[in-house]
Amino acid sequence: MTFPLFNAPAAEPSQFVGFAGNRIDRQSENRADDSVETALADPRCRLMLMGEGRIWLKLDGETFDPWFGLGESKALGARLGEAILLGFDAAGPVLAAPAGVGSEDMPAGIKAIDYRSAYMQGLIDEAALGALAQGAALHAWNASHRFCSKCGHASEMRAGGYRRHCPACGADHFPRTDPVAIMLTATREKCLLGRSRHFAPGMYSALAGFIEPGETIENAVRRETLEEAGIRLGRVVYHASQPWPFPYSLMIGCFGEPLNEDIQADLNELEDCRWFFRDEVRLMLARAHPGGLTTPPKGAIAHTLISTWVENGD
Numbered sequence: 211m212t213f214p215l216f217n218a219p220a221a222e223p224s225q226f227v228g229f230a231g232n233r234i235d236r237q238s239e240n241r242a243d244d245s246v247e248t249a250l251a252d253p254r255c256r257l258m259l260m261g262e263g264r265i266w267l268k269l270d271g272e273t274f275d276p277w278f279g280l281g282e283s284k285a286l287g288a289r290l291g292e293a294i295l296l297g298f299d300a301a302g303p304v305l306a307a308p309a310g311v312g313s314e315d316m317p318a319g320i321k322a323i324d325y326r327s328a329y330m331q332g333l334i335d336e337a338a339l340g341a342l343a344q345g346a347a348l349h350a351w352n353a354s355h356r357f358c359s360k361c362g363h364a365s366e367m368r369a370g371g372y373r374r375h376c377p378a379c380g381a382d383h384f385p386r387t388d389p390v391a392i393m394l395t396a397t398r399e400k401c402l403l404g405r406s407r408h409f410a411p412g413m414y415s416a417l418a419g420f421i422e423p424g425e426t427i428e429n430a431v432r433r434e435t436l437e438e439a440g441i442r443l444g445r446v447v448y449h450a451s452q453p454w455p456f457p458y459s460l461m462i463g464c465f466g467e468p469l470n471e472d473i474q475a476d477l478n479e480l481e482d483c484r485w486f487f488r489d490e491v492r493l494m495l496a497r498a499h500p501g502g503l504t505t506p507p508k509g510a511i512a513h514t515l516i517s518t519w520v521e522n523g524d
């Protein structure tokens with residue numbers, strides 16, 4: 211590629227995406243089987259309460275507080291037996307537990323907000339969003355792996371929620387992270403953006419797809435771009451990643467160098483896919499496009515890829 215995208219950045223690009231601001235000290239090497247009990251016995255412990263894709267937030271003046279004390283958590287019916295130890299911060303141990311109260315009978319001053327809105331609307335700070343990504347992914351994995359995949363017996367949570375043990379056959383199971391490649395195909399002049407049918411009206415984004423077993427990140431980027439847009443890629447370069455708790459993905463953002471121009475969009479996957487010149491994309495990023503076209507908002511890794519390309523081409 212000829213445009214200067216690949217000079218070492220002053221700070222890692224992954225720092226500038228949503229869900230990436232986790233500052234919890236995980237102390238992963240010290241996770242004992244009783245680590246949740248030990249953490250809950252610490253009077254300084256704080257919990258994030260979540261369930262059914264939503265996080266419980268406490269209205270604190272004009273802002274939302276995502277952390278609850280042990281007493282508050284019990285009063286809200288949190289299922290402490292399924293709590294997960296996220297780790298430790300300066301104030302003590304931090305955990306995430308399934309919330310007990312249904313959203314229809316929420317106490318005054320507490321709201322259950324879906325993860326996406328908490329992220330899109332900036333309701334909690336970057337560090338808390340990072341903790342949310344960790345807790346939401348672990349709860350989703352534990353909830354969907356209640357039975358041993360070797361023998362079918364009920365499995366038990368261990369190691370603070372980072373392992374499930376089967377008492378029947380002795381197998382241990384570990385949390386999954388599903389890698390998704392998201393890629394901006396670009397030359398100096400133009401980049402390739404597409405839109406799915408479920409996107410907000412007018413929004414175009416970078417193409418994306420799951421990385422398959424036995425596949426490198428680079429080959430997944432080339433395969434997905436060829437399948438979805440009919441564009442063959444040469445060089446592929448990693449740029450940034452983003453924890454994505456829907457339910458437990460890691461978005462891996464790359465740039466790709468196109469080898470052909472003629473798009474053949476897979477209309478089962480995409481409603482539209484086309485080349486955009488830099489000036490048009492700049493207007494889309496600024497929400498000033500005359501036709502109302504937009505990119506994903508700041509915080510989305512697609513936004514990071516697209517804005518990095520726009521800013522580095524002048």
Ligand SMILES: [Zn+2]
Binds near residue numbers: 363
């Ligand atoms: Zn088993």
